[in-house]
Structure formats: C-alpha cells, structure tokens
Amino acid sequence: MLSSSFETQSPSILSGYTSVNQANPSLQHNPFLDQADRIQFLIFDLDGVITSEQKYWNTARLTVWELITQPGYLDLTDYFGPTESQQVLASGQQTINNDFIYELKRRAINSNWDLTYFVFCLHLAGILQQLQQLEPEKWSGLNNTIDLANSEQWQLLRQSLKGLTFVLSLSESTIAQFWQETTNLEGSAVTEYVRPFYQKHLGISLPDTHSDLWNLCYQNFQAWYEGRKGFTLPDDETVLDLEQIKTTLQTLKDADRFTLAIATGRPRNEVIEPLTALGLLSFFDPQRIVTYDEVLAAEDQLNTSSAPIKLGKPHPFVVLKALHVDEDPQLFCTDEFQKQNRTYVAYIGDAASDVVAAKRSGCVSIGVLTGFTASRAEQEQVQMFTDLGCDCVIESIQALPQVLGIEPT
Numbered sequence: 001m002l003s004s005s006f007e008t009q010s011p012s013i014l015s016g017y018t019s020v021n022q023a024n025p026s027l028q029h030n031p032f033l034d035q036a037d038r039i040q041f042l043i044f045d046l047d048g049v050i051t052s053e054q055k056y057w058n059t060a061r062l063t064v065w066e067l068i069t070q071p072g073y074l075d076l077t078d079y080f081g082p083t084e085s086q087q088v089l090a091s092g093q094q095t096i097n098n099d100f101i102y103e104l105k106r107r108a109i110n111s112n113w114d115l116t117y118f119v120f121c122l123h124l125a126g127i128l129q130q131l132q133q134l135e136p137e138k139w140s141g142l143n144n145t146i147d148l149a150n151s152e153q154w155q156l157l158r159q160s161l162k163g164l165t166f167v168l169s170l171s172e173s174t175i176a177q178f179w180q181e182t183t184n185l186e187g188s189a190v191t192e193y194v195r196p197f198y199q200k201h202l203g204i205s206l207p208d209t210h211s212d213l214w215n216l217c218y219q220n221f222q223a224w225y226e227g228r229k230g231f232t233l234p235d236d237e238t239v240l241d242l243e244q245i246k247t248t249l250q251t252l253k254d255a256d257r258f259t260l261a262i263a264t265g266r267p268r269n270e271v272i273e274p275l276t277a278l279g280l281l282s283f284f285d286p287q288r289i290v291t292y293d294e295v296l297a298a299e300d301q302l303n304t305s306s307a308p309i310k311l312g313k314p315h316p317f318v319v320l321k322a323l324h325v326d327e328d329p330q331l332f333c334t335d336e337f338q339k340q341n342r343t344y345v346a347y348i349g350d351a352a353s354d355v356v357a358a359k360r361s362g363c364v365s366i367g368v369l370t371g372f373t374a375s376r377a378e379q380e381q382v383q384m385f386t387d388l389g390c391d392c393v394i395e396s397i398q399a400l401p402q403v404l405g406i407e408p409t
Contacts, residue, residue: 030392030403032364032391032392032403033392033403033405035343035364036403036404036405037404037405038343038344039257039258039344039345039346039364039404040257040258040259040344040345041258041259041261041322041323041344041345041346042252042258042259042260042261042345042346042348042400043261043262043263043288043319043322043323043345043346043347043348043363044260044261044262044263044284044347044348044349044397045262045263045264045347045348045349045350045351045354046262046264046266046271047264047265047266047350047371048239048349048350048351048368048370048371049239049348049349049350049368049370049371049397050238050239050245050280050397051236051237051238051239051274052236052237052238052239053371054234054237055225055233055234055235055236055237056112056225057096057101058088058089058233059112059116059221059224059225059233060096060112060115060116060119060221061088061089061095061096062085062088062089062224062229062231062233063116063120063217063220063221063224064095064096064116064119064120064123065080065083065085065088065095066220066224066229067120067216067217067220068080068120068123068124068127069083072151072154073154073158074124074127074154074157074158074161075158075161075162076127076161076166078165079127079166079168080094080095080168081094085229085231089233094168095119096119100119100175103179105350105351105352105353105371106352106384107182107185107186107187107190107352108186108187108313108314108351108352108353108355108356109186109187109188109190109191109353110187110265110312110313110314110351110353111265111292111312112221112265113214113217113218113221114188114191114214114312115191116217116218116221117191117213117214117217117218118191118194120217121194121198121206122171122174122175122178122194123171123175124146125171125174125175125178125194125197125198125201125202126166126170126171126172126173126174126175127161127166127171128146128202128204129170129171129174129201129202130164130166130167130170130171131160131161131164131166132202134164135160135164138160139160141160142156142157142160142204146198146204146205146206146207146213147207147211147212147213148212148213148216149207149211149212149213150212174201177201178193178194178197181193181197186314186352186356187314187353187356188310188312194206195208225270235274235277236274238278239370239371239396240370240396240397240398242278242279244398245278245280245397246279246280248397248398248400248401249280249283250283251401251406252283252400252401252404252406253283255401255404255406257404257406258404259285259288260283260284260285260288261284261285261288261289261290261322261323262284262288262289262290262291262322263290263318263319263321263322263347263357264290264291264292264318265291265292265295265312265313265318266291266292267291267292267293268289268291268292268293268294270291271289271291272289287325288322288323288325289322290318290321290322291318292312294318294321295311295312295317295318298311298317298321298329298332299311301329302329302330302333309333311329311332311333313353313354313356313357314352314353314354314356314357314360315357315360316332316338316357316358316360316361317329317332317333318357319345319347319357319358319361319363320332320337320338320361323342323345323361338360338361338362339362340362341362342361342362342363343362343363343364345361345363345364346358346363346364346365346366346391347361347363347364347365347366348366348367348368348397348400349365349366349367349368350367350368350369350370350371351371352384352388354367355367355385355388355389355390356388359388359389364391364392365388365389365390365391365392366390366391366392366393366394366400366403367385367390367392367393367394368393368394368395368396368397369381369382369393369394369395369396370395370396370397
C-alpha cells in the first residue's frame, strides 16, 4: 500500500516569510491572489508535489554505492564504511546527504540520471586526487582520459586503486571545492562544469554527458529502481495522505475552471503506473501528461547539429509541451515563443528548476514546501523561492483551492 510521508496539516499560503491562512487573513497580502481568477491551466510537477522523491534518491544512492564499492567496478569496499544495500538506505547520508540534495535542487538541477552520474563523478574526483597524492607512480600509469567505457578500463583503474585506503572526508573536501567554484552557476551549467573541474584539478579529460559512463549510471539506476538487482525498494509514497490529494484534485476538477496537466522529468511508465495505482491518473488530461519520454523524442528530433539541445528542466519544454501539445518542438526553443504572456497557466513545483521553467515559459510559478528537502527550515525554502521570482509559495497543494479563489478565505 502506498503511504504518506507527511503528517496532516492545514493548508496555508506563504508570502515572503509571512504565513497567510484562514485563521489569520489580516497578515501580509500576496499580490498573486489578485490575479488567481485568470488561471485556466494547472500544470503539476510530480516529485515533491504529489509523489515523494525518496525512492529516486535511494536509487541514486544505491547506484553510486555500487559503482564505488562493488567488485567489477572500483571495489573500494570500505569507502562508505562496511555496508550492504539495505544499510545504504539506512545510512544514505554518507553517499548523498540532504545538504547535497538541497544544493542540487536550489541550483535547478533536475534529471535523476544526470544527478547520479554527477555525484559519482564528484566522488571519483576525490578518489583520484587522493591517488595522485598517495601513489604518484600509479597515477602516472593511468591514461589522461577517464572513460570507463568497458570492463578493461574499469580493471585498469581498479588495479591502480587496489590496496590503498581512501578517506571519504577528503573526497568531501573535493566536492566542497566544486561547489565553491560553481557558486554562480545553475542548471545544466553546474553538471557540465564537472569536465573542466577534472581538467583543472586532475589534468584529465572526462567524457561528455551521455557517454558510456553516463549510460552505465543510467542502466544501473534503472536496474535498482525496477528491482532487478535482487533488492526491492519501497514503492513510491505520496507527500500527503492520499485522500487529501484526491480531495484537493477533485475540488479543482469540480470547479469546472481548470485543465489539470503534468510536466515531469520522470519516464512515462514511472508516471502512468504509480498514478494509476494511486487512483490519481484520471484527474489529468491524458493529452497533457509530458514526461522524459517526450523530452528525449524532441531532443532526438532537434539534435541534428553539432550543438546538442538539452530540453530537460529548467528548460521550459515540458511546460510548453503540456500547453501546446501539437506544436513543433523547435518553436519551444525560440525566445519569442517562450516570452509570450501565459499568466493563465500556473506550474506547481518544489524545486528551483520548476520555478525557472515556469518563468521562462511566461507562466505563473507556485512553489510548494513538500519536497524531499522539507526538513530544511521553512524560512530558508521560502527565501529560495522568493529569490527566484516565484509568484506564490504554499505549504502543499492542499492550499491550491484557497489561493485560486474556489474556497472561502
């Protein structure tokens, strides 16, 4: 049975640092409320808004743990301490801690596969820096390119690391250096900086994203997620009690004002199957469910030049596709089309990438605080949304009927 990961709470609207709710309507007013009656389309991100991200983050942790500690890969069995797959979930902070996740979301980094590849590459950079210092001769024996495209290359690197002790805290210093050097970057610019970071600090070339190494991260991620590694992860949870979500969506449908859509980075089967199991799929217009499958199809269509186009969030593609279902994807990449006024549309998300995608598509942005980083101080999360230009911040989607004026305030 899919369960809730959050306690029941009364919905509230947040403006800046001030809560505006039914109990105290005299508090600071949010200008968004004066425009809410214009909204005709409600486009929802899934993770952190309806479904929990916990399963995805646990999958990423297991994938990174496997590539670093298991035979056939780096075989550094004690890098994260003596752990089995079950213990990785219990002590996942060692692999990818909550602060790391918050930084990723704050920087508008979205794709789970890109994130897994990115995290592995950062840990690997820390390991290679230690090898450089511990065993200069072994280091010089490596090629100046880390490709890891086949088992022979993994074996070469594994032999170079064999018998040495690598300290996680030293790798964390390398990761901290990366964050320091990317302070002013966001979105794909952050993950793409991994390559110049390797060149600068290690003097070696890292392959492009979607290389054999990226594909390995993707394949292992999917195998863990789908239970093909002999270990079954708990099913997707919802960020609120399921009945609360159903009641909210039903209220929005019954208002006869809104078309409900989805724009997510999940693959289509990982949208349709859980939403069907939860009994939520029927609330959404089936023609306006946009997933990573549509992103890949559009990228394949457009990437005929030497400069590949990335359409994952924070690019506004998924939002625009949910609105303009029959338009040519090429149109979604033009500034003129993106900058059209679409304040009749609200995109609801929990991360920086959602706010950026909404603003770049000319839509209203509504931020919710039910994402994986809900343990962060509420004030800090609200400030993040405010700094990005989010139009309205609410505790959860339960507050949507209130902010949209279909319940008494």
